[in-house]
Amino acid sequence: MNFIFSFFILSGIIVAAANGRIDVITNAAMTAAGNAVQRAITLIGIVSLWLGIARVAEESGLIDILSRLIAPLFRWLFPSIPKGHPALGCILMNLSANMLGFGNAATPFGLKAMQELQRLNDKPDTATEAMCTFLAINTSSVTIVPATLIALRASAGSKNPSEIVGSVLFATTCSTLAAIVGDIVIRSFCRRRRKF
Amino acid sequence: MTAETLGQGFSWFIPGLIFVVFLYGHMRGVRIFEVFVEGAQEGFMMAVKLIPYLIGIYVAIGIFRESGAIDILVALLSPILKVIKAPTDALLLFIVRSLSGPAALSMTMEIFDQHGPDSFIGRLASTMLGSSDTTFYIIAVYFSSVGIRKTRYAIPLGILADFASFAASVYIVRKIFL
Numbered sequence: 534m535n536f537i538f539s540f541f542i543l544s545g546i547i548v549a550a551a552n553g554r555i556d557v558i559t560n561a562a563m564t565a566a567g568n569a570v571q572r573a574i575t576l577i578g579i580v581s582l583w584l585g586i587a588r589v590a591e592e593s594g595l596i597d598i599l600s601r602l603i604a605p606l607f608r609w610l611f612p613s614i615p616k617g618h619p620a621l622g623c624i625l626m627n628l629s630a631n632m633l634g635f636g637n638a639a640t641p642f643g644l645k646a647m648q649e650l651q652r653l654n655d656k657p658d659t660a661t662e663a664m665c666t667f668l669a670i671n672t673s674s675v676t677i678v679p680a681t682l683i684a685l686r687a688s689a690g691s692k693n694p695s696e697i698v699g700s701v702l703f704a705t706t707c708s709t710l711a712a713i714v715g716d717i718v719i720r721s722f723c724r725r726r727r728k729f
Numbered sequence: 730m731t732a733e734t735l736g737q738g739f740s741w742f743i744p745g746l747i748f749v750v751f752l753y754g755h756m757r758g759v760r761i762f763e764v765f766v767e768g769a770q771e772g773f774m775m776a777v778k779l780i781p782y783l784i785g786i787y788v789a790i791g792i793f794r795e796s797g798a799i800d801i802l803v804a805l806l807s808p809i810l811k812v813i814k815a816p817t818d819a820l821l822l823f824i825v826r827s828l829s830g831p832a833a834l835s836m837t838m839e840i841f842d843q844h845g846p847d848s849f850i851g852r853l854a855s856t857m858l859g860s861s862d863t864t865f866y867i868i869a870v871y872f873s874s875v876g877i878r879k880t881r882y883a884i885p886l887g888i889l890a891d892f893a894s895f896a897a898s899v900y901i902v903r904k905i906f907l
């Protein structure tokens with residue numbers, strides 16, 4: 534990120550200088566900074582509203598219900614975690630919160646899940662298979678309610694802010710499937726290599 | 730099904746979700762208003778923390794575009810962009826997405842400002858932002874929180890999922906909205 538940031542600014546200034554339009558830079562920088570703060574004000578409203586709703590959902594136990602629904606699937610994805618181990622519960626809570634678009638509520642569960650998984654690890658400095666599976670599913674982002682996104686689109690003046698729900702669902706399903714399939718392939722490949 | 734009717738169905742999405750959350754919360758005896766304010770407070774702090782990111786990204790992209798440097802990059806990347814049929818902004822967003830969440834969010838807002846949320850690139854950016862996550866950041870934070878240094882295949886697997894999300898986003902947005 535540091536590289537990209539300085540690349541944008543430095544190359545911009547160099548190109549402007551080479552084209553003899555150096556005065557453009559000052560103007561662009563000042564206007565952009567002002568616009569950013571204007572956008573941020575809208576964002577404060579959206580994010581506050583959404584996290585308020587998210588907290589109500591969390592407190593009422595809605596996330597627990599979802600995690601009970603998807604539990605059977607996850608026993609199959611994490612064969613190395615013993616049945617009833619707290620790690621599975623944390624993973625479920627983390628992914629359920631992510632699914633509902635409550636990224637903030639998800640992180641504490643995610644870190645707790647890692648601690649629980651670490652307890653099952655016999656090589657404390659090396660990642661386990663379950664950890665890799667968990668992170669692959671987590672980073673491929675299983676979102677079914679991209680709420681912040683819809684609110685953002687609305688504030689930017691979209692005629693139909695929710696129209697992207699379908700395309701997001703399609704893309705996120707593809708990426709999660711790719712992560713799961715990739716994980717299974719790599720895992721079986723690793724096992725075979727250890728045998729021979 | 731056209732994009733229009735598809736979109737109309739989804740306009741029930743957010744109202745419906747809020748209804749369910751509040752109704753269920755009420756039934757479970759949650760002190761809804763107090764809990765809501767608590768969450769909103771956290772959201773407020775989060776949004777305020779985001780302001781410096783927004784300023785940084787807006788300024789960097791503003792300079793990059795107004796100077797004409799972006800035209801040079803577009804010319805250089807045009808062979809790749811022709812193959813994947815995606816605009817330059819989408820490729821940049823794809824790179825930034827896996828590195829920094831706030832930066833990707835800022836970049837998407839910048840795209841909305843420039844091209845409008847209902848443009849092709851606006852919809853593509855929305856889909857990309859919604860269907861992927863800050864891969865490198867999450868892997869770094871989660872592993873370092875428990876002291877793991879050898880991450881094995883976690884990073885390649887995360888990158889694989891990112892590419893799948895990018896390809897799927899370009900495909901589906903072209904298919905539905907073009």
